[in-house]
Amino acid sequence: MVIQQQLQIETRGRNTYNITPQVEQAIRQADITTGICQLFIHHTSASLILCENADPTVRSDLEGFMARLVPDGDRHFDHTLEGPDDMAAHIRSILTKMDLSFPISRGHPALGTWQGIYLWEHRTHPHRRQVTLTLYGE
Amino acid sequence: MVIQQQLQIETRGRNTYNITPQVEQAIRQADITTGICQLFIHHTSASLILCENADPTVRSDLEGFMARLVPDGDRHFDHTLEGPDDMAAHIRSILTKMDLSFPISRGHPALGTWQGIYLWEHRTHPHRRQVTLTLYGE
Amino acid sequence: MVIQQQLQIETRGRNTYNITPQVEQAIRQADITTGICQLFIHHTSASLILCENADPTVRSDLEGFMARLVPDGDRHFDHTLEGPDDMAAHIRSILTKMDLSFPISRGHPALGTWQGIYLWEHRTHPHRRQVTLTLYGE
Numbered sequence: 001m002v003i004q005q006q007l008q009i010e011t012r013g014r015n016t017y018n019i020t021p022q023v024e025q026a027i028r029q030a031d032i033t034t035g036i037c038q039l040f041i042h043h044t045s046a047s048l049i050l051c052e053n054a055d056p057t058v059r060s061d062l063e064g065f066m067a068r069l070v071p072d073g074d075r076h077f078d079h080t081l082e083g084p085d086d087m088a089a090h091i092r093s094i095l096t097k098m099d100l101s102f103p104i105s106r107g108h109p110a111l112g113t114w115q116g117i118y119l120w121e122h123r124t125h126p127h128r129r130q131v132t133l134t135l136y137g138e
Numbered sequence: 139m140v141i142q143q144q145l146q147i148e149t150r151g152r153n154t155y156n157i158t159p160q161v162e163q164a165i166r167q168a169d170i171t172t173g174i175c176q177l178f179i180h181h182t183s184a185s186l187i188l189c190e191n192a193d194p195t196v197r198s199d200l201e202g203f204m205a206r207l208v209p210d211g212d213r214h215f216d217h218t219l220e221g222p223d224d225m226a227a228h229i230r231s232i233l234t235k236m237d238l239s240f241p242i243s244r245g246h247p248a249l250g251t252w253q254g255i256y257l258w259e260h261r262t263h264p265h266r267r268q269v270t271l272t273l274y275g276e
Numbered sequence: 277m278v279i280q281q282q283l284q285i286e287t288r289g290r291n292t293y294n295i296t297p298q299v300e301q302a303i304r305q306a307d308i309t310t311g312i313c314q315l316f317i318h319h320t321s322a323s324l325i326l327c328e329n330a331d332p333t334v335r336s337d338l339e340g341f342m343a344r345l346v347p348d349g350d351r352h353f354d355h356t357l358e359g360p361d362d363m364a365a366h367i368r369s370i371l372t373k374m375d376l377s378f379p380i381s382r383g384h385p386a387l388g389t390w391q392g393i394y395l396w397e398h399r400t401h402p403h404r405r406q407v408t409l410t411l412y413g414e
Contacts, residue, residue, distance in 0.1 A: 001276075002172050002173055002275045002276050004241060004243060034280050034410075035278055035412070036314055036410055038174055038241070040248070042249065042250030043250050044189060044250065044252050049370050050320065051370060052320040057354040058366055060354065061352070061353045061354055061363050061366075061367075062366065065367050069207075069345075076203070078195040079196045087196065087199050090200065091199075091200060094234060095233060095234070096370060097235065098188050098240075098253070099188075099238060099240060100375060101239060101314055101375045102316050103280060103314070103408045103410045110318070111318065112317075112319050112406070113318075114319070115318065115319075130250070132241045132248055134172075134173070136173070136174070136274070136412070137412070139414075140311055142379060142381060176312055178386070180386070180387065180389075180391065181388050181391075182326065182391055212341075214340055214341070216336065217333040225334065225337050228327070228334050228337075228338065229337075229338060232325050232326070233371060233372070235373065236326050237376060237377045237378060239377060272310075272312055272379045
């Protein structure tokens with residue numbers, strides 16, 4: 001069985017957004033006992049990650065690390081037309097990936113206790129982001 | 139339904155190679171309406187990424203960033219037998235991954251408008267690279 | 277067909293652990309000719325990678341690179357309660373990912389000659405790590 005569903009996520013600019021509840025709801029509504037949930041974001045300047053879900057400083061430290069690793073407006077960048085955060089957003093997305101898969105077990109998302117699913121918006125301005133969930137199994 | 143297909147990609151050394159047309163063709167030929175396309179590269183010194191597909195400076199900036207992040211011939215490296223680009227190529231591949239999945243919707247690859255699929259050759263010399271496509275769904 | 281199996285891996289602290297034999301055994305026991313093996317680690321401070329499997333200096337160079345990229349006890353970190361390796365472990369895991377998929381072909385894991393599957397423990401102390409294998413195909 002294969003079930004596909006679209007999520008629209010309105011971001012308020014660069015930040016991590018917990019989309020675990022929407023994903024859990026989609027899995028609850030599907031009739032799959034054992035299988036995989038595959039998430040895909042249809043953009044090149046936002047990504048999907050699994051991150052510790054309890055202490056918000058994990059995500060602020062992560063954002064700080066990435067901002068130092070891939071500085072906005074790096075003087076080496078030639079792709080600057082859309083602003084100083086644009087090329088950085090592409091690199092950040094490639095380093096943290098646009099696809100993400102995890103198991104479905106006994107009808108539930110088999111995430112670890114501390115794993116939350118986050119959409120990471122890498123652009124500084126708000127964007128509407130499209131995510132496809134594909135659930136398959138039996 | 140599961141369909142598997144091999145792609146052979148001849149690279150001309152370190153660079154990003156757009157393999158979207160070959161992947162789209164495989165999906166067109168398969169009779170899958172809803173599902174997943176999984177790509178896998180059978181090497182440890184080349185990777186598969188989704189990258190902005192319109193402005194070539196995105197990919198040259200990406201290459202420049204990675205070359206600064208993981209310098210060829212880094213004096214810290216002990217694995218140097220195959221040349222200064224060898225260990226760097228392994229690290230670059232692990233950071234950007236050898237597997238990649240995205241949805242198939244209505245019989246088409248459901249990529250975002252600006253998403254292209256690229257094989258990233260990390261070795262400086264030309265190589266023949268093997269990629270497996272696995273398409274599954276219904 | 278979908279088959280799911282749990283692996284428990286006891287780590288002895290920060291290092292890479294070859295789990296290829298356990299994964300190969302699970303695929304051998306399953307009756308899947310063509311499909312996908314999906315691996316998932318249920319933690320936010322350990323990851324799953326494909327790495328060169330012949331020369332151990334590849335993995336020590338990789339560990340050295342990551343230790344320089346994401347320094348333990350970085351003074352920028354606010355999430356420090358569990359020790360200097362904790363926040364670094366979260367970042368290292370996100371950069372190298374908790375999910376990993378590769379094809380099954382002719383009943384065998386279709387890995388490249390030099391590709392081994394490694395659990396990368398990012399915490400300095402030993403941990404018991406849970407990995408789910410999901411095999412699907414026909």
